[in-house]
Amino acid sequence: MNLGTFVAMILFFTGSAVTVIGAIAWAIRYSKAVPAGKGQDQLSGEEVDAIRARLADLDQRDVRVEEMEERLDFVERALGRARGPTPLRNPTEK
Numbered sequence: 822m823n824l825g826t827f828v829a830m831i832l833f834f835t836g837s838a839v840t841v842i843g844a845i846a847w848a849i850r851y852s853k854a855v856p857a858g859k860g861q862d863q864l865s866g867e868e869v870d871a872i873r874a875r876l877a878d879l880d881q882r883d884v885r886v887e888e889m890e891e892r893l894d895f896v897e898r899a900l901g902r903a904r905g906p907t908p909l910r911n912p913t914e915k
């Protein structure tokens with residue numbers, strides 16, 4: 822794995838995590854801003870179900886991002902061990 826691929830993977834995972842956390846924070850802020858008990862402003866059952874489905878999807882994505890981060894950490898450790906000191910080659914031997 823070259824450095825460019827590694828940096829791209831880190832940016833992808835970080836961006837995914839930030840997106841999930843931002844969406845959850847936005848949903849919390851929105852839910853606090855919407856006044857409860859307003860008859861006409863209340864969400865319909867379909868809208869509530871859609872929001873619940875979206876939050877479940879975001880939770881699932883968060884779990885997947887965590888799993889990918891763990892896998893990336895494992896690969897980084899494995900590559901770090903594999904890149905130990907390389908033996909010098911004798912230039913006179915072929």
